[in-house]
Amino acid sequence: MIDKVKLPEVWLRGPLNDIPALLQPVAHALLQAREELNELMVDFPDPLLWDKVAGLASPGFHLQHLAGVLDRLFTYAKGEGLSADQLTYLAAEGKPAETIGSTALVKRFNLQVDSAVKQLANTNQSTLTDKRGVGRAQVPSTVIGLYVHAAEHTMRHLGQLLVTVKVLKQEL
Template structure:
């Protein structure tokens, strides 16, 4: 098993360190997701719901992907449409019953593209105000991206717990 990304030595200082921390956070989330999914044996486990009202591993992964896409759109898109982004949010938790490999690859592809876009973003752009949500509140790009990492990390922890619950449920 490779080291967790947060354990990698820091190579930057000053303003560049802020971006490096953000990128490290995204890589850490991907690491947690990959580690959790490696323990999910099949689609039955992926879509298992431990109790009424408790979304499955797959639905939670869909939400991580959907919410991360929306937050990335607010942070990076030229003119994000809050109405269409809000409409997309309504389907996050509805199980799509995708194969594990497809859903995992979709998440990996999204995070890889996001990391690539952030690496190319000029440093001064990180502090630009961006319109967020239906109220179009002015929020710094950095803050939106930081929340994206926090939100994805929060739900990644839930993935890890659900995998453990499933393992004990069938074990």
């Protein structure tokens, strides 16, 4: 077996092409999360997908939420409201879906990260302090506030997913 070369963390690999300078940390965090999540979920047993540890959220919830929250926050950053499909997805987060496996949930997250990075690349830095409303109540934020929160929220849930998955695998 050939040992896999361990790359430095994404932020230590240099600037990303086409990403505005002020948004580099957001893109780095999202790409780092994707790498870690994909490595973590290799060969994860689907029967454990909706199991909880100490009553906390299941891996299935975290995987659904990671993709969903990125989609929603980046939608708000564009100055748009949520679509009916996004609201339906939100309502389903955390509800066990036996027809959805971890591979499909990881793929959805990966596609959402791709979409987010593309949006970052197409963001004009002069709009970063533009006001944006969040949710039905239109809680005030800014474009950069939404992007930074999306990155930190992603990393927070990745950390929770990491612990949950490791504990569940130990219980096998």
